[in-house]
Amino acid sequence: MKWIHSFFPLHSLFVKMLVYFLVVIILLSSYNLWSMTFYSRNVNNEIINYNLTLIRNTVDNFEKQYSTWKSLLLNLQHNEFVGNISRQADAGGKRGIDYLQVDMVMDQIRTLVTQPYYHLNNVMIYYPKHAFLLERDGIVNDDRMFKHYYINDSYPYEFWKQGDHASGGFLHMLPSSVFSIGTEKREMLLLPLITDVQGSSYNIIAFVNMKSWYESYKGMAGSRFLLQDPEGNMLFQSSPDPKSELLPEWDGKSEWIMQKGSYYFFEKGARSGLTYVSIIPHKELNQSISRMNWLAVLLFAATLLIGTVASWVFSRNINQPLKRMIRGLGQSEMELYQGSIAEFSAISNHLRGLQHERKTIKEWMDHTKPLLTSYHYLAQFKNIAIDTSASKELWVGEGTFIVIIYQLRYRHIPSHQLDALMTRATGKIKDIITMQIQEVFPLSHTLQMEGKQILSIVYAQDRGDLKQCLHQLKRIFDHDQSTYLVNIAVSSVFQQTSEFDQAYAEAASLLLQAMPLEETQIIWEKKHQEDVTGFTAEQEHEFYVNLQAGNESSCQTLIDRALERLQRQEATAEQLCHFAKSVSVRMRRTVELLKINTEASSENDEKFAYSVTPEQYREILLDELAHATQAIRLKREEHYDIIQYVIHYLESHYAEEISLEQLASKLNMSPTYLSGYIKEKTGSNFSDQLNAIRIVKAKELLETTNTPIQEVGNRIGYRNVTSFIRMFKKITGQTPGDYRKTHSFRS
Numbered sequence: 001m002k003w004i005h006s007f008f009p010l011h012s013l014f015v016k017m018l019v020y021f022l023v024v025i026i027l028l029s030s031y032n033l034w035s036m037t038f039y040s041r042n043v044n045n046e047i048i049n050y051n052l053t054l055i056r057n058t059v060d061n062f063e064k065q066y067s068t069w070k071s072l073l074l075n076l077q078h079n080e081f082v083g084n085i086s087r088q089a090d091a092g093g094k095r096g097i098d099y100l101q102v103d104m105v106m107d108q109i110r111t112l113v114t115q116p117y118y119h120l121n122n123v124m125i126y127y128p129k130h131a132f133l134l135e136r137d138g139i140v141n142d143d144r145m146f147k148h149y150y151i152n153d154s155y156p157y158e159f160w161k162q163g164d165h166a167s168g169g170f171l172h173m174l175p176s177s178v179f180s181i182g183t184e185k186r187e188m189l190l191l192p193l194i195t196d197v198q199g200s201s202y203n204i205i206a207f208v209n210m211k212s213w214y215e216s217y218k219g220m221a222g223s224r225f226l227l228q229d230p231e232g233n234m235l236f237q238s239s240p241d242p243k244s245e246l247l248p249e250w251d252g253k254s255e256w257i258m259q260k261g262s263y264y265f266f267e268k269g270a271r272s273g274l275t276y277v278s279i280i281p282h283k284e285l286n287q288s289i290s291r292m293n294w295l296a297v298l299l300f301a302a303t304l305l306i307g308t309v310a311s312w313v314f315s316r317n318i319n320q321p322l323k324r325m326i327r328g329l330g331q332s333e334m335e336l337y338q339g340s341i342a343e344f345s346a347i348s349n350h351l352r353g354l355q356h357e358r359k360t361i362k363e364w365m366d367h368t369k370p371l372l373t374s375y376h377y378l379a380q381f382k383n384i385a386i387d388t389s390a391s392k393e394l395w396v397g398e399g400t401f402i403v404i405i406y407q408l409r410y411r412h413i414p415s416h417q418l419d420a421l422m423t424r425a426t427g428k429i430k431d432i433i434t435m436q437i438q439e440v441f442p443l444s445h446t447l448q449m450e451g452k453q454i455l456s457i458v459y460a461q462d463r464g465d466l467k468q469c470l471h472q473l474k475r476i477f478d479h480d481q482s483t484y485l486v487n488i489a490v491s492s493v494f495q496q497t498s499e500f501d502q503a504y505a506e507a508a509s510l511l512l513q514a515m516p517l518e519e520t521q522i523i524w525e526k527k528h529q530e531d532v533t534g535f536t537a538e539q540e541h542e543f544y545v546n547l548q549a550g551n552e553s554s555c556q557t558l559i560d561r562a563l564e565r566l567q568r569q570e571a572t573a574e575q576l577c578h579f580a581k582s583v584s585v586r587m588r589r590t591v592e593l594l595k596i597n598t599e600a601s602s603e604n605d606e607k608f609a610y611s612v613t614p615e616q617y618r619e620i621l622l623d624e625l626a627h628a629t630q631a632i633r634l635k636r637e638e639h640y641d642i643i644q645y646v647i648h649y650l651e652s653h654y655a656e657e658i659s660l661e662q663l664a665s666k667l668n669m670s671p672t673y674l675s676g677y678i679k680e681k682t683g684s685n686f687s688d689q690l691n692a693i694r695i696v697k698a699k700e701l702l703e704t705t706n707t708p709i710q711e712v713g714n715r716i717g718y719r720n721v722t723s724f725i726r727m728f729k730k731i732t733g734q735t736p737g738d739y740r741k742t743h744s745f746r747s
Contacts, residue, residue: 001589021311025304051223051265053257055278058217058225059267065119065213066272067195070171072112073123073204077195081105082125082134086201089130094139102134109136111644112206121181121190122150124205126162133205150207151180155192163203171195173229173274176210176236191236210236226277227466235274247277267283401459402466403491403503406433407511408452410484411610422452423483430454430474438533440469455504463524464491470522477520485612487514516573516613532569534562534579543583547625550633555625559583563614573612580617581608587628593670596635641665642674643681647689654693655717660686693733694718702740709736 028289040349076082081101088097109123113136125134131142136739140149146157154177176191214225214236225238226247248259250266257264265278297552408429410422426448433454434446443459458466470488477486489510491503510523535543539558548555562583566576607620649663663686664671679685694716702711713736715723728736 010199011077018311022308024309025307027306028307029300048256051263051278051280052561055265055267055276058278059269059276061217062213062274062276063269063271063701066269066274068118069120069206069208071116072208073171073193073195076108076112076123076125077197077200077204079105079108081253082202084125085125085134088625089132090201092188093130094132097139102139105134106138109134116212119209119216121188121209122206123207125202126160126205127202128161129201129499149182151185152177155179157429160205170197173272175234176208179207182585192214214238219456224279227652228273228277230273324642339512399459399497400461400493400495401457401497401500401503402463402493402501403507404437404456404458404466404470405489405504405507405511406454406456407487407489407514408454408484409610409612410452411482414673426452426454429484429486433473436469436473436476440465457500460493463490474520474522480520481520485518486520487511488520490522490524512572512574514573515570515642516576518612529572532575534582536567544586544590546699547587547628548632550629552629555629556622559618559621563618567614576613576617577608578615580611580621583621584608584624587624589728591628591631593673596631642677646678646686647693650690654690654697655715657689657717657719690717691727695728698724698728698736699732699739702736703743712736 002523043385081104084101085097085105105125112118112123113120115364122135126142127133128142133140133142135145142160143157146155154175160605174192174194176189178184178187179190181188188209190207191210193204193206193208197203223238225236226234227236229235233563248257248264250257250264252268257263257266263280266272267276269276307523399531406429408426410425430446430448433456437444437446437456437458441458441460444456446454446456448454449611460466470490473486477484489507491507491510493504494500504527510526513527513529516523525582535558539562543558546558562579567580608617611617611620645667646663649666650658660671660675664674667674669677675686679688682689697716698712700720701707701715707715709725713721716724718724718727725735728734728739732739734742
């Protein structure tokens with residue numbers, strides 16, 4: 001015990017930290033043990049509840065999907081143009097069909113097929129009497145369709161021709177099967193939906209892509225999903241198993257049944273009458289539970305072991321350096337800190353001496369004020385890479401001096417490999433500058449700064465000899481202009497070394513005068529810079545309007561004119577870059593406001609940094625313009641059925657509290673853009689469309705029922721009877737009561 005106490009005193013930092021860590025580990029371990037025990041007891045019930053939730057969600061989604069299919073096919077069954085085509089075919093055969101109406105029906109079919117939510121592979125209107133079908137690509141003979149394009153042994157051509165597949169009800173679901181589709185014979189699992197309207201000379205046939213639907217709503221991994229019709233016929237199996245046995249008898253009430261090593265989860269569809277079954281082998285649940293238990297045990301053991309080792313290592317790594325520091329600090333007579341940790345007490349004994357040394361150094365720096373002070377101050381803010389040998393001699397360099405800044409620009413798009421190469425290249429360029437400058441001015445210092453900037457400090461009375469030296473550097477740099485460009489800015493002659501920061505600021509400001517040229521530029525004097533204009537206010541507005549319309553050629557013309565104007569006005573490289581970036585930002589914001597998902601041109605920011613001439617900026621802008629206008633045009637083409645969706649939604653939900661924001665959210669559009677789009681396409685705004693639909697429904701109720709006026713308004717979505725009466729009179733010119741009297745009198 002004495003030996004241990006001599007190496008690890010109880011009041012030492014090491015012992016205290018180790019004890020604290022171990023206490024925390026014990027508390028966390030206790031909580032983990034309790035959590036693991038509780039979890040093991042309840043995980044089986046949680047997995048069963050989880051699978052019940054999964055199948056209920058699947059049932060709810062399919063039932064909603066079923067209602068949607070039924071509504072869509074019913075609308076198509078009673079479509080005026082579909083009936084007209086049948087009557088036209090009866091009168092004059094295919095030649096008597098109005099193909100303008102055929103195109104309208106095809107547009108509706110394409111709308112249904114292209115909507116991913118419906119999961120429809122194709123929708124066909126079958127006229128068996130005339131042996132042809134109308135589908136998304138046009139009119140096709142029935143024998144060609146079912147013998148060449150939609151081939152299946154279970155559903156041959158004779159099956160569709162006989163038409164004895166339906167029995168009772170409007171919509172019939174047939175068992176899913178694998179069809180060979182198209183000339184390329186693509187195999188696809190499809191579930192046929194067929195309408196049956198008594199007395200109708202045509203049927204609607206829809207093929208549901210069951211793989212697409214099941215991937216949207218599939219349940220737990222390793223499970224099987226079955227779908228049966230009310231008669232018990234199998235409509236769909238997620239993974240057909242020829243060895244599978246019959247399903248257990250279900251009483252229609254139990255949520256799940258355990259039989260022969262498998263869990264069977266049942267649900268009955270309220271709207272469709274279909275039976276939904278999810279089958280999970282018992283071994284899958286046991287394996288999941290076992291894996292989770294072992295994983296929990298391993299994680300607990302690993303956590304405990306790592307925590308203990310980390311506590312020891314961390315405590316030791318802190319304690320050992322402190323002990324070494326204490327041995328090197330020496331002794332002090334001043335008592336600055338007395339606490340429970342001996343190491344910190346020893347360190348505190350030396351703080352007063354360190355403060356005294358700091359004051360001594362500060363007084364010396366304030367007294368001398370050498371160039372080294374200004375230089376190091378600037379280095380802290382500009383991250384200048386200080387040359388050690390040069391910095392030791394800077395403080396003796398009193399007298400007149402000139403600051404030269406070399407701004408480098410590499411001609412390649414950066415990458416991790418190129419960044420390393422450019423860093424080494426900048427060092428080589430600095431060595432060239434150092435050699436040339438010191439050959440003429442032995443008292444000079446050249447230092448590499450952050451980024452791609454090099455700084456030279458030359459001690460000279462004037463700039464005469466410096467011109468020839470810099471022109472020699474220009475010849476060297478121009479030889480490598482395909483790899484990099486250099487802009488050189490030369491400050492005035494300054495007399496006092498304390499003005500170093502002012503000299504640097506002057507040289508940096510001269511760099512802004514560099515012109516967009518592919519050669520080395522030496523800037524000696526500050527020139528008056530005129531304000532330049534890229535786009536005028538009218539041209540900027542015109543550019544924005546054409547960009548929103550996706551008019552690439554007009555936008556390109558405006559960009560070309562602006563760049564030509566900047567060249568005539570002798571715009572600097574900085575001004576040209578500012579214009580190019582502002583146009584790029586305008587295009588990106590326009591695409592974002594239209595809520596178009598496109599890849600952002602993040603590379604353009606890097607390309608701008610490595611562009612010089614107007615032609616190079618033009619190439620970047622036109623490339624981004626082409627992508628932006630193409631995305632805008634595609635977005636507009638995708639929204640061709642927005643108005644149809646809006647009208648259908650309003651007609652289906654007119655009795656609810658509908659808002660423009662709610663509808664815009666469903667369409668993934670901004671309310672402002674949707675409002676303008678509806679106004680542009682229909683001539684009236686969103687509220688006018690909604691009120692018109694509601695008043696039509698109100699007329700029907702007033703004409704066919706004796707429902708009170710207030711109740712009529714409430715049924716069609718007006719919660720305030722005064723608002724209903726005011727809107728009804730505004731649209732019809734009569735109050736609801738007068739309208740009912742007039743209608744009754746006429747009837």
